[in-house]
Amino acid sequence: MGLYEETGERLRRGMEGGRAETLKVIASVVLSRLRADGGRLRKMMERYRRIKEGAVGRLEELVGLAKDSLRAVGCEVFEARRGGEAVDYLLKQMGDERVVVKSKSNTLKELDLVERLEERGVEVVETDLGDRIIQLAGEEPLHPVGPAVHLTLEEVARALSREVGRELPPDVEEIIKASRLRLRERILEAKVGLTGANAIAAEEGAVGLVENEGNISLITRLPEKHLAVAGIEKIVPTLEDAATVMKTCEAFLTVTGAYHSFIRGPSRTADVMGIEQFGMHGAKEVHVVLLDGWRREAVRMGLEEVLYCCNCGACLSVCPVLLEAAQAFSSRVGAGPVGVVRTWFVLGPEEAVRAGLFACTGCGACREICPGSIDFPSIIERLRAEACERGLVLPPHISVAENIRKTGNPFGERRPQP
Amino acid sequence: MELWFFRGCMSTFRERGIAEATVEILRKVSLPFRLFDRETCCGSVLFRTGQVEEAEEVRRRNEEEFSRLGVRRLLTACPGCYSTFRREYSLPGVEVLHLTQLLRGLLVEGRLRLGRREVKATYHDSCHLGREWGLYEEPREILKSVPGLELLEMSLSREFSRCCGAGGGVRSAFRELSSAVSRSRVGDALEAGAQLLVTSCPFCYHHLREAAEGRMEVKDLSMLVRELMEG
Structure with a gap:
C-alpha cells in the first residue's frame, strides 16, 4: 500500500472509531470559556x-x-x-x-x-490519572489533555483493578481514591x-x-x-x-x-x-x-511561530478534521495541526504525511483559538510545498495539476460556451 | 472603472448557477462588466496543496493576462479566487472584490432591494472569506435586508465557524473525511433551527448541498439574491 492509500485507510479507521463523539464534548469547553470572557x-x-x-x-x-x-x-x-x-x-x-x-x-x-x-x-x-489509565489499559490516548475520556467507567475500573490489587467498582469516587493511594505508594518508592x-x-x-x-x-x-x-x-x-x-x-x-x-x-x-x-x-x-x-531548524526555515505553542491543546477543540477522524489526525508526537507540524520535524516528512499533513483543510480555526495565534494553515502549506519537493505530493493532487496544465481548470474539462 | 468578473472554475464547471446568478444580478443593477474570454484557474488549489511551481506558473500567466487587458477592478464569486488574488498575486492598482462586498455596497446605496421570503436561515462562513479576510458582516447584512428572513447563528460561526470540509485539497484526496465534515456542518445548521443554509462560496455550496441530501435547502448567496431581487 502506498503512503497515500495508507493515510486514507488510517483516516477511515479514525472516523469509524466512534471516539470523535467524545472529542466533541471536550471541544466545547474551551470555546465556551473564550466566549464567556472573550x-x-x-x-x-x-x-x-x-x-x-x-x-x-x-x-x-x-x-x-x-x-x-x-x-x-x-x-x-x-x-x-x-x-x-x-x-x-x-x-x-x-x-x-x-x-x-x-x-x-x-x-x-x-x-x-x-x-x-x-x-x-x-x-x-x-x-497523571488519564495517562495512567491509558497506560494500564494499553490504549491509544485520545486527546493529549484528556487522554482517557473516551473510556467508560467499567473500562477504567477494569484497567485499574489489577494495579490496585482488588476489583474496583465502576464508581468514579472509588476509582479516584484507589488510584490516589496506589500512586502515592509508587511515588514514595521512586x-x-x-x-x-x-x-x-x-x-x-x-x-x-x-x-x-x-x-x-x-x-x-x-x-x-x-x-x-x-x-x-x-x-x-x-x-x-x-x-x-x-x-x-x-x-x-x-x-x-x-x-x-x-x-x-x-x-x-x-x-x-x-x-x-x-x-x-x-x-x-x-x-x-x-x-x-x-x-x-524551524527558526532557520522561518517557521518560528511553531515555537509559540504552549501545548494547551485548544487548537484540537476546533479542528474540524480531528473532530471527525480523532487520533488518525496525529502521530505519537502530537495530534491535530500542531501535531502534524511537530511530526514533520521529529519523525520526518513521510510520517507527517501519514499523520495527515494533507488532511488539513487549511480552515484556520486553530489559529483563531491559539493563544499564540500560530498561523497553522500557512505553516502546513509551507510543509506541503517541502513535501511536494521531496516527491510526496498525493496522486489526486497531481491529477489536478495536470488538468490545470492541459485544460486550464482542475476538472480537466473543456470550457462550456458562456 | 470597468468591472471584470472572474467566474472561477467551480462556478464554470460544477455550479454554473452561481456564475449565472452573478451575471444576472450585475445586469439587473445595470452595472457594466466584462467576462474573460480565456479564463484559467486562479491556482488556489495548487497553492493550497503545496504545488508551488505549478501555482506560480498559473499566477504569472493570469497576472500577465490581467495586465494585458488593463483590469483594474476584479470581481470574484469564489472566496478561493478572492483570497488567492489578494494573498499570492501581485496586482498593483487592482481592486479585488468578492461578490458579497459588491452586493453590500449596492445595498447601502439603495440599488439592491430584496423581496420578502419567510424563512429561518443561517449563514455558513467560508474560511477564506471570514477567517482570512474578516468578511463576516457583509453577507449577514444582505441576509438581514430580506423582509421575513430570520437569521439564526450556528453555535460555531464567524471566527470559530466549522469548515465545510472541502478546502485544502481534502475533498479530492480524502473524500470520506471531507464529507464527514460537511455532514457535521449541515448538522450544525439543523441544530440552529434553520431551514435554509446560505453560504457565499461555490466550494462550500457544492459540498454542503451534497451533504444536506435534501434535509434542508442550501443556497449560495448569489442565487438567493437573484431570486429575491426587486425591480
Whole structure:
C-alpha cells in the first residue's frame, strides 16, 4: 500500500472509531470559556504572543542566560542538540534505578523516552490519572489533555483493578481514591521524578510547571532526583513572563487550576549549624535538559511561530478534521495541526504525511483559538510545498495539476460556451 | 472603472448557477462588466496543496493576462479566487472584490432591494472569506435586508465557524473525511433551527448541498439574491 492509500485507510479507521463523539464534548469547553470572557482572554493572548515573539527572537541569548542562572541556583544543566543526546543523558541519570514516576509532557513524547526506558528494564509510572489509565489499559490516548475520556467507567475500573490489587467498582469516587493511594505508594518508592516544563525563566533560573492534579508537585518533591526536560522554546526572559505563559496556557486547557510551581534548584536547608544541606523536603538534585532537536531548524526555515505553542491543546477543540477522524489526525508526537507540524520535524516528512499533513483543510480555526495565534494553515502549506519537493505530493493532487496544465481548470474539462 | 468578473472554475464547471446568478444580478443593477474570454484557474488549489511551481506558473500567466487587458477592478464569486488574488498575486492598482462586498455596497446605496421570503436561515462562513479576510458582516447584512428572513447563528460561526470540509485539497484526496465534515456542518445548521443554509462560496455550496441530501435547502448567496431581487 502506498503512503497515500495508507493515510486514507488510517483516516477511515479514525472516523469509524466512534471516539470523535467524545472529542466533541471536550471541544466545547474551551470555546465556551473564550466566549464567556472573550475580552480578558484576548488581551492575555496578545501579551502571551508578544512574550513568545520576543523570546524566540533572542533565543540564543536566552539559552545562555538560562543555563547560567539555572546553574547558579544549583541545577545541573545539560544542553542537547539532538534528541538522542537528551535520551542518553536521562538514561545515565537513571543509574540503576528501576522505577521512574513521570508527568505528562509532549517533549518527553518527542524523545520516545518511555519506550527507551522500558527497553532498559525501567518501569515508567505515569502519574497523571488519564495517562495512567491509558497506560494500564494499553490504549491509544485520545486527546493529549484528556487522554482517557473516551473510556467508560467499567473500562477504567477494569484497567485499574489489577494495579490496585482488588476489583474496583465502576464508581468514579472509588476509582479516584484507589488510584490516589496506589500512586502515592509508587511515588514514595521512586527515586527519580521525570517532568517536562511549561516555562523556563532565564533571568531567575526557574522551571515553571502547570498542573491540575497535583502529581507534578509530588514527583518533583518526593523523589531524590528531579529530571526536567524543556524544549529551548520554553525559555522566556523573566519569572513574570513565565507566569504569564503559564496562566495563559492554563486558561486554554480543558481543565483549569490548580497548581503553578516554580522550581529554582534543589530543596535546601541551613538550619543545622548553618551548614547548607540539600534535599530536605524536596529533591536533592534537579537536572534540567534544554533540548533543541528541531527547534533551531524551524527558526532557520522561518517557521518560528511553531515555537509559540504552549501545548494547551485548544487548537484540537476546533479542528474540524480531528473532530471527525480523532487520533488518525496525529502521530505519537502530537495530534491535530500542531501535531502534524511537530511530526514533520521529529519523525520526518513521510510520517507527517501519514499523520495527515494533507488532511488539513487549511480552515484556520486553530489559529483563531491559539493563544499564540500560530498561523497553522500557512505553516502546513509551507510543509506541503517541502513535501511536494521531496516527491510526496498525493496522486489526486497531481491529477489536478495536470488538468490545470492541459485544460486550464482542475476538472480537466473543456470550457462550456458562456 | 470597468468591472471584470472572474467566474472561477467551480462556478464554470460544477455550479454554473452561481456564475449565472452573478451575471444576472450585475445586469439587473445595470452595472457594466466584462467576462474573460480565456479564463484559467486562479491556482488556489495548487497553492493550497503545496504545488508551488505549478501555482506560480498559473499566477504569472493570469497576472500577465490581467495586465494585458488593463483590469483594474476584479470581481470574484469564489472566496478561493478572492483570497488567492489578494494573498499570492501581485496586482498593483487592482481592486479585488468578492461578490458579497459588491452586493453590500449596492445595498447601502439603495440599488439592491430584496423581496420578502419567510424563512429561518443561517449563514455558513467560508474560511477564506471570514477567517482570512474578516468578511463576516457583509453577507449577514444582505441576509438581514430580506423582509421575513430570520437569521439564526450556528453555535460555531464567524471566527470559530466549522469548515465545510472541502478546502485544502481534502475533498479530492480524502473524500470520506471531507464529507464527514460537511455532514457535521449541515448538522450544525439543523441544530440552529434553520431551514435554509446560505453560504457565499461555490466550494462550500457544492459540498454542503451534497451533504444536506435534501434535509434542508442550501443556497449560495448569489442565487438567493437573484431570486429575491426587486425591480
